[in-house]
Amino acid sequence: MKYFPRALTLVAGLLAASVAMSQTYPSAPVTMVVPFAAGSGTDAVARIVARKLSERLKQPxxxxxxxxxxxxxxxxxVAKAKPDGYTLFMTTNTSHSANPSLILNLKYDPTKDFTPxxxxxxxxxxxxxxxxxxARSLKAWIDQVKANPGKFSYATPNSTSLVASETIKRIAGLDVVAIPYKSSPQALTDLIGGSVQMYVVDLGSGMGMINAGTVRVLGVTTKEPLKSIPDAVPIAREVPGFDLTSWNGIFGPAGMPKPIVDKLNAELQEVLADKEVQKALGQLGFETWPTKTPEEFAKYVADQLAHWSTLIKQAGIRPE
Incomplete structure (x- = not known):
């Protein structure tokens, strides 16, 4: 019992230090890691968000x-970075929903190694x-592929394009070949050049080509038509059973002080409510959809991890 007051004093000291840290944070530039190439959709989103966040934090x-x-x-x-709030992670369902079911011996844990x-x-x-x-519609393209088994291929530089394409392939009963790519820009280049015949592309990297008419849209992954491409039909209407959401979120390494997490969450709420930010993201086809609290985001990540596990199993994709 004689150690009890000392323990309380220690806890109080740690809390005080944590609060003090959050009050002075950030006192140096913050790094936002993006796990995809420059020019990708996530990169474009990250740059828009980072620009406004730096204004609010008064640090680059x-x-x-x-x-x-x-x-x-x-x-x-990011998982190995110091959890002091100076290394953030702008990522997607690829790293935190799909990889655990796609990759054997994954060297990070999407829940234990990160702070939502x-x-x-x-x-x-x-x-x-x-x-x-x-083809002028997704149904027409599916009919075309069925009439030419094994002669069509699709590009896949990320988990969303892979799982979406394989899900369509399974439900529609198609014989189409997956061609892996390292980046979305490279996949688009080969689609335009005719090396591959189909690509489920993120609008962040594909919208310019879509608007220019260089590629033709046959469907979108959202449940409802998009304002940015109002004539595009949701894939689920042509392929019943298709249910996929590609989300973006911001994490830090595990163990970040809660006052800093709460401060970043509050600042990001303001960033994502900013009309200029929403307009810039909207031009990419991006729809802002922030969670109100870190705890709400943590639950969403856990739910999506389970959902994508089911999607991948249903698509018949085996981890490698």
């Missing part, structure tokens, strides 16, 4: 692209084909 928020290995490189880097801060929103994906493709 620097983008650090650590692309490769299906977002594993960036995730492992907030969901940012949804970056819709669109199923696109070369502008010279005769």
């Amino acid at each position: 928020v620097l983008i650090d692209n650590r692309a490769g290995a299906n977002a594993q490189i960036g995730a492992q880097f 801060i907030t969901r940012v929103g949804e970056l819709p994906f669109a199923l696109v084909v070369n502008k010279s493709d005769p």
Whole structure:
């Protein structure tokens, strides 16, 4: 019993130190790691958010692209970083929903190794084909593939494009070949060049090509038509049973002080409510959809982890 007051004093001291840290945070530039290449949709979203967040924090928020290995490189880097709030992670369902079911011997844990801060929103994906493709609808494209088994291929630089494409392939009964890519820009280049025939692309990297008419949209991953592509039909209407949401969110390494987490969450709520930010993200086809608290985001991540596990199993994709 004689040690009890000393323990209370120690706890009080730690709490006071944590609060003091949050009051002076940040006192140096903050790094936001993106696990995809420059020019990708997540990179574009991160740069818009980082620019406004730096204004609010009164410190530079620097983008650090650590692309490769299906977002594993960036995730492992952040998981090992010091949990002081100076290393953040703008990532997606690829690293935190899909990889645990796609990759054997994953070297990070999506729940234990990270501190959830907030969901940012949804970056819709669109199923696109070369502008010279005769198909004018997803149904017509499916019929075309069925008539030519084994002669069509699709690009897959990330888990969303892989799972979406394989789900369509399974439900529609298609014989189509997956071609892996390291980045979305590279996949788009080959789609335009005719090396692959289909790509489920994030609108962040694909919207420019879509608006220019270089590629043709045959469907979108959202449940309802998008304002940015009002004529595009949701894939679920042509492929019953299709149910996929591609989300973006911000994490830190595990063990971040709660006052800093709460401060970042509060600042990001203001960033995502900003009309200029919403307009800039909207031009990418991105829909802001923040969670109110870190705890709400943590629950969402856990739910999505279970959901994507089911999607991947149903699609018949085996971990490698």
